[in-house]
Amino acid sequence: TQLLEQSPQFLSIQEGENLTVYCNSSSVFSSLQWYRQEPGEGPVLLVTVVTGGEVKKLKRLTFQFGDARKDSSLHITAAQPGDTGLYLCAGDVNTGTASKLTFGTGTRLQVTL
Amino acid sequence: DVKVTQSSRYLVKRTGEKVFLECVQDMDHENMFWYRQDPGLGLRLIYFSYDVKMKEKGDIPEGYSVSREKKERFSLILESASTNQTSMYLCASSLLSSGGLYEQFFGPGTRLTVL
Numbered sequence A: 001t002q003l004l005e006q007s008p009q010f011l012s013i014q015e016g017e018n019l020t021v022y023c024n025s026s027s028v029f030s031s032l033q034w035y036r037q038e039p040g041e042g043p044v045l046l047v048t049v050v051t052g053g054e055v056k057k058l059k060r061l062t063f064q065f066g067d068a069r070k071d072s073s074l075h076i077t078a079a080q081p082g083d084t085g086l087y088l089c090a091g092d093v094n095t096g097t098a099s100k101l102t103f104g105t106g107t108r109l110q111v112t113l
Numbered sequence B: 001d002v003k004v005t006q007s008s009r010y011l012v013k014r015t016g017e018k019v020f021l022e023c024v025q026d027m028d029h030e031n032m033f034w035y036r037q038d039p040g041l042g043l044r045l046i047y048f049s050y051d052v053k054m055k056e057k058g059d060i061p062e063g064y065s066v067s068r069e070k071k072e073r074f075s076l077i078l079e080s081a082s083t084n085q086t087s088m089y090l091c092a093s094s095l096l097s098s099g100g101l102y103e104q105f106f107g108p109g110t111r112l113t114v115l
Helices: none
Strands: A005-007 A010-014 A019-024 A032-037 A044-049 A055-058 A061-065 A071-076 A085-094 A099-103 A107-112 B004-006 B010-013 B019-025 B031-038 B042-051 B054-057 B065-070 B073-078 B087-094 B110-114
Touching: A005 A085, A010 A019, A019 A107, A032 A071, A044 A055, A044 A061, A071 A085, A085 B042, A099 B042, B004 B087, B010 B019, B019 B031, B019 B087, B019 B110, B031 B073, B042 B065, B042 B073, B054 B065, B073 B087
Parallel strands: A010 A107, B010 B110
Antiparallel strands: A005 A019, A019 A071, A032 A044, A032 A085, A055 A061, A061 A071, A085 A099, A085 A107, B004 B019, B019 B073, B031 B042, B031 B087, B042 B054, B065 B073, B087 B110
8 A cells, every 4th residue: 555644744834934844755746736625515626736846826725746756735814713623645656447536644634814 | 516425424224234335426436436534544445346347355354245237337245244443444536557646536525324
């Protein structure tokens, strides 16, 4: 089983602060996704990165895929209470019959006023 | 509006009971997945299916089985529930594609407690 370790596991910050979440593995992935999960709901896709070194921006969120496609980071600028949730990275594994995702351990973010 | 629905939001069962968790998607997706989610462990894949009547084991299939008789429906079965199967269970679906460029759509989850 390929493992994706996320750090930190928990993060509690105040509105307006910046933060970075890391997703690391010893395995190479063909693509990597970030999901956000809010309480009582399933995860929702934020972004997919496919090229080593790729950087994608989604408003205040910046996602980076490592050059070797083994790691990724999510940076949030000026965090808001609406950013609160569980952030999950997920790497693509092709089994030959189907593609499946290996999910990271998750980072729980709380943003307070 | 795309949708994945799960039969129950909360379920309480006793040790040894047979438990059925149902998942239905309305997006005509080929792939369907069952995960369990536990604090600090993220989502772990139990089983997935890439076509009707086709299934593959995920990372933690022990103690579980699945059924996919129709494209839109994927069932997770706990033959004899045990307390270590207390968890949040999430169903997801996606298109069948290559290169990993696909999105998984998740249901809201079923929180199962086994007493």
